[in-house]
Amino acid sequence: MKSATSCLAEIESHRQLADGIYSLWVKAPRIARSVRPGNFLNVRVADGPDPVLRRPISVCDVKGWSVRLVYRVVGRGTRMLSRFQVGSEIDLLGPLGKPAPRPPEREVVICGGGIGIAPLLYLVRDLVGRRRLTVFLGAKNRSELILRREFGSLGLRPRLATDDGSTGHKGPVTEPVLAAAAAARHAAVVACGPRPMLAELVRSLDPVPVWGFVEERLGCGSGICYCCALPKKSGGYIRFCQEGPVVRLNGVLL
Amino acid sequence: MTYSVRIGGTTFPNPVLAASGTWGFGLSFRRVSDRLGGIVTKGITLEPRDGNPPPRIHEFPGGIINSVGLENPGLEAFRRQVLPAMDKLKCRVIVNVAGFTPGEYATVVGRLRSRRVDAFELNVSCPNVRTGGGAFGQSPRMVETITKAARSRTNKTLIVKLTANFVDPVDTARAAVNGGADAVTLINTLHGLALGQDGRPFLGGRSGGISGPALRPFALFCVDRVAAKVDVPIIGSGGIMSGQDALDFMNAGACLVQVGTASLVDPDAALRVWLELKQTVPGSRASAWEDIVGRTRRFD
Numbered sequence: 001m002k003s004a005t006s007c008l009a010e011i012e013s014h015r016q017l018a019d020g021i022y023s024l025w026v027k028a029p030r031i032a033r034s035v036r037p038g039n040f041l042n043v044r045v046a047d048g049p050d051p052v053l054r055r056p057i058s059v060c061d062v063k064g065w066s067v068r069l070v071y072r073v074v075g076r077g078t079r080m081l082s083r084f085q086v087g088s089e090i091d092l093l094g095p096l097g098k099p100a101p102r103p104p105e106r107e108v109v110i111c112g113g114g115i116g117i118a119p120l121l122y123l124v125r126d127l128v129g130r131r132r133l134t135v136f137l138g139a140k141n142r143s144e145l146i147l148r149r150e151f152g153s154l155g156l157r158p159r160l161a162t163d164d165g166s167t168g169h170k171g172p173v174t175e176p177v178l179a180a181a182a183a184a185r186h187a188a189v190v191a192c193g194p195r196p197m198l199a200e201l202v203r204s205l206d207p208v209p210v211w212g213f214v215e216e217r218l219g220c221g222s223g224i225c226y227c228c229a230l231p232k233k234s235g236g237y238i239r240f241c242q243e244g245p246v247v248r249l250n251g252v253l254l
Numbered sequence: 255m256t257y258s259v260r261i262g263g264t265t266f267p268n269p270v271l272a273a274s275g276t277w278g279f280g281l282s283f284r285r286v287s288d289r290l291g292g293i294v295t296k297g298i299t300l301e302p303r304d305g306n307p308p309p310r311i312h313e314f315p316g317g318i319i320n321s322v323g324l325e326n327p328g329l330e331a332f333r334r335q336v337l338p339a340m341d342k343l344k345c346r347v348i349v350n351v352a353g354f355t356p357g358e359y360a361t362v363v364g365r366l367r368s369r370r371v372d373a374f375e376l377n378v379s380c381p382n383v384r385t386g387g388g389a390f391g392q393s394p395r396m397v398e399t400i401t402k403a404a405r406s407r408t409n410k411t412l413i414v415k416l417t418a419n420f421v422d423p424v425d426t427a428r429a430a431v432n433g434g435a436d437a438v439t440l441i442n443t444l445h446g447l448a449l450g451q452d453g454r455p456f457l458g459g460r461s462g463g464i465s466g467p468a469l470r471p472f473a474l475f476c477v478d479r480v481a482a483k484v485d486v487p488i489i490g491s492g493g494i495m496s497g498q499d500a501l502d503f504m505n506a507g508a509c510l511v512q513v514g515t516a517s518l519v520d521p522d523a524a525l526r527v528w529l530e531l532k533q534t535v536p537g538s539r540a541s542a543w544e545d546i547v548g549r550t551r552r553f554d
């Protein structure tokens with residue numbers, strides 16, 4: 001793998017998509033040229049040592065020389081990120097992580113839950129026309145069902161689920177996904193979302209291959225610190241920032 | 255004028271090293287490794303180790319706590335698979351060694367005869383399995399025993415990386431010198447505990463080691479203290495993020511420095527530290543460091 005470098009990128013747009021969820025476009029030609037679905041960027045949110053570490057955010061989309069990140073504010077680091085102004089520069093390290101493998105199966109069921117919808121957009125863009133896709137998106141309520149229009153413009157008609165029933169199926173997105181995946185005989189599933197969602201898919205669909213974006217705590221994100229252990233079913237750990245973030249979930253302990 | 259620093263039989267082209275455990279084996283960012291004074295590898299143990307369960311890292315304002323737990327491929331896999339790949343590196347290579355008995359340190363050091371290894375750094379922060387408890391590094395007697403055991407098996411440059419957990423590093427630095435060490439590294443991480451809201455230990459290894467800027471003032475204090483009392487070359491480590499930080503450690507008495515946590519934030523950090531440090535040198539002496547190392551004590 002070519003080693004990543006950090007760069008300063010100008011913020012082109014930064015807006016709120018839903019309560020606590022933001023979309024950020026940055027101009028980063030080097031990253032835009034080389035980034036693959038599954039890759040993430042490690043974002044420096046502070047000038048000084050608080051917080052010390054960068055924050056990993058997946059690439060949500062790429063257009064020309066620009067890269068899009070979509071993130072949810074969950075703590076101090078992401079709150080600091082949300083305050084960056086259009087026109088200012090932001091320090092990005094990447095692209096990091098292993099590109100997501102294209103599942104060999106002809107049929108792929110995509111399942112995004114909450115902020116986990118974001119990394120799937122770029123991945124789905126790559127799979128459109130190459131696989132038969134069924135996309136399921138789920139969130140707490142209608143307003144947090146982000147990026148529906150973007151998926152739509154790829155010619156896809158995502159099936160929706162909300163916890164409160166404000167749009168689509170009322171209940172967890174896993175319910176319609178399980179039904180669809182069980183009906184399809186040779187499908188693979190690619191999922192991104194909360195851990196319990198991923199665990200439920202693997203458990204209920206076994207032995208159907210489930211690929212997933214896992215969120216682990218990272219140190220460097222670039223393979224040098226061994227702080228990102230994800231336990232394998234067979235014992236030992238994978239160095240998640242190098243072998244992930246998209247991994248075959250059937251082989252790991254969630 | 256030269257920027258090089260000599261320790262034991264090893265000449266380092268400049269005084270900035272990448273610290274152990276925060277730079278892998280130097281292969282991910284070779285363009286950086288090759289411009290540093292040298293790199294220190296991840297800790298190598300006799301047997302392979304899976305390391306601790308996650309989470310292995312916790313963050314607090316100004317630092318991190320890690321509990322990687324010495325995940326490493328073990329001596330044989332390191333020798334056969336990793337070391338040959340390190341042949342491409344053009345920089346000095348220091349192999350960091352950890353063990354659970356003095357014999358393990360000696361075995362690892364003794365079997366690494368490759369010319370690609372310039373020096374060893376003994377990490378004495380591991381718990382002593384024989385006595386089922388306290389770290390070797392807390393006992394001057396054990397530090398001397400381990401250093402002697404390793405010294406008897408190698409002619410390469412030997413560095414002992416001391417801890418400052420519950421021990422005066424002056425005592426363990428003397429012990430390292432008595433055991434035949436060419437230099438000491440000061441300091442390794444300090445013990446730290448992070449708890450979840452429900453009181454449960456946050457890290458998979460229960461507790462971990464504090465590193466980063468929060469460690470710096472204490473590390474600097476330790477370097478200054480040992481430099482005043484023990485005649486031994488010192489390698490400074492603890493929260494170095496900038497050239498000025500590195501200069502501080504050299505003023506306090508270190509002749510080399512290591513950059514650890516800063517590399518996790520930016521893979522170019524160690525190189526940046528070196529380039530910034532270089533800028534601060536007046537350039538009027540045969541050795542750049544003549545007036546710099548230990549300058550602080552001249553104000554006493």
Ligand SMILES: Cc1cc2nc3c(=O)[nH]c(=O)nc-3n(C[C@H](O)[C@H](O)[C@H](O)COP(=O)(O)OP(=O)(O)OC[C@H]3O[C@@H](n4cnc5c(N)ncnc54)[C@H](O)[C@@H]3O)c2cc1C
Nearest residue numbers: 055056057058070071072074075076077078215216217245
């Ligand atoms: C490879 C990767 C890709 C990611 N992509 C995205 C993305 O596209 N969009 C997005 O919104 N988020 C993404 N995340 C999660 C994001 O990195 C974390 O939400 C962020 O680091 C939290 O920082 P903070 O300072 O705001 O929160 P903190 O104050 O550090 O923590 C607040 C809460 O977030 C949790 N948290 C902290 N760090 C992580 C982490 N690394 N993974 C999971 N939970 C964490 C903590 O347990 C805590 O509950 C990704 C994480 C990884 C590892």
Ligand SMILES: Cc1cc2nc3c(=O)[nH]c(=O)nc-3n(C[C@H](O)[C@H](O)[C@H](O)COP(=O)(O)O)c2cc1C
Nearest residue numbers: 273274275297320377465466491492493494514515
């Ligand atoms: C993730 C991590 C792993 C480390 N692993 C080792 C190790 O294997 N052996 C060792 O002697 N020191 C290890 N250290 C300690 C560092 O080499 C360094 O001495 C310490 O972190 C203080 O310096 P810093 O504040 O610049 O990081 C590790 C530190 C970190 C953060």
Ligand code: FES
Nearest residue numbers: 219220221226241
């Ligand atoms: S986060 Fe540092 S090796 Fe993966």
